[in-house]
Amino acid sequence: MKNVVVTGASRGIGRAIAIELGKRGYRVLVNYNKSREKAEGIRKIIGEAVPMKADVSKYEEVGKMIGDFCEKYGKIYALILNAGIYIRKNVEEMSLEDWKNTIDINLSGAFYPVKAALPCMEEGGRIVFISSQLAFKGSKSSVAYGASKAGVLGLMRSLAIQLAPKIRVNSISPGTIDTDIIKNYTPEQREKRAREIPLGRIGRPEDVAGAVAFLLSKEADYITGANIDVNGGLYIH
Ligand code: NAP
Numbered sequence: 001m002k003n004v005v006v007t008g009a010s011r012g013i014g015r016a017i018a019i020e021l022g023k024r025g026y027r028v029l030v031n032y033n034k035s036r037e038k039a040e041g042i043r044k045i046i047g048e049a050v051p052m053k054a055d056v057s058k059y060e061e062v063g064k065m066i067g068d069f070c071e072k073y074g075k076i077y078a079l080i081l082n083a084g085i086y087i088r089k090n091v092e093e094m095s096l097e098d099w100k101n102t103i104d105i106n107l108s109g110a111f112y113p114v115k116a117a118l119p120c121m122e123e124g125g126r127i128v129f130i131s132s133q134l135a136f137k138g139s140k141s142s143v144a145y146g147a148s149k150a151g152v153l154g155l156m157r158s159l160a161i162q163l164a165p166k167i168r169v170n171s172i173s174p175g176t177i178d179t180d181i182i183k184n185y186t187p188e189q190r191e192k193r194a195r196e197i198p199l200g201r202i203g204r205p206e207d208v209a210g211a212v213a214f215l216l217s218k219e220a221d222y223i224t225g226a227n228i229d230v231n232g233g234l235y236i237h
Contacts, residue, residue, distance in 0.1 A: 001027045001048065002122075003076045004216070005066070007056050007113055008083025010035035012179030013130065015042065016205030017080055017212050022046025024213060029069050031056070031083065056083045056109030057101075063116045070120035078126040078216050079117055081110040081152075086181050091143045099144045106148035111155060121167060128215050129156045129171040130208070131227065133235045136173070149173075153227060160225030168224040172211050175231025177203040198233030 003026070009018040010032035018028045019042065027048040032039035039051040050073070054065035070076060084106045087098045110129055134142065135149035153171060160169040176182060176193055182202070185193070194201050211230050214220055229235070 004078040005029040006080040010039040014082040016209040020209035057104035062112040066116040082130040102144035107151040127169040131173045175234040
């Protein structure tokens, strides 16, 4: 059985990725920080789920989680770096603390699991970063988020070169996906957004999970250093 690690898998997109990969026969480390019950609940849906707590912005916690998992279950096939936060504040509103938190979780929190897991990764392994369309197009309502997600793309590209041919490294940039991140949208805002999207609807977490499953499959053997947009055509570049 192949082992995969999904960070931020207690809710939203990470949860859908964990469930999809579990259904496809992977053993999944379901990482969480605050939502323990939700992470443990995934065990009722997929048998081989291993919920483990670690704040991805703290290297010691990440190192311990990866070390314990590797010792118990053996080599890791894939890392999905999904944990993230979105603080909706522009440059005027954003405090230095909010800025640092965003970079620590979204960018350092994507790098730390890679650093910790490398010695335990399988030959032919996969790394998938979850970035965002805001890494490409910017945003009027957030300043740190787009910067952190553009950083993730830069990290993905360098790792793809440095870790070839042993490990394939790619990213997925979702558009608007229906999770807690957009829970403050009013019904009118949701409808307006759906109308703006060429495919006519807001994305589902499962739309992203399907793309992750593809990048882990044999069919994606010759793909590294690539980004896949999962955005219904909202931003085409
Ligand atoms: P979400 O529903 O808010 O879930 C966020 C997940 O990240 C939760 O499982 C949370 O775990 C975890 N997390 C947050 N801080 C963490 C930390 N310090 N350590 C470990 N885990 C942490 O968000 P989502 O929409 O699923 O987003 C998932 C990823 O997709 C993020 O990287 C986000 O930027 C990206 N994305 C989302 C959208 C969208 O429209 N939804 C669009 C583009 C990109 P706990 O609850 O256990 O703390």
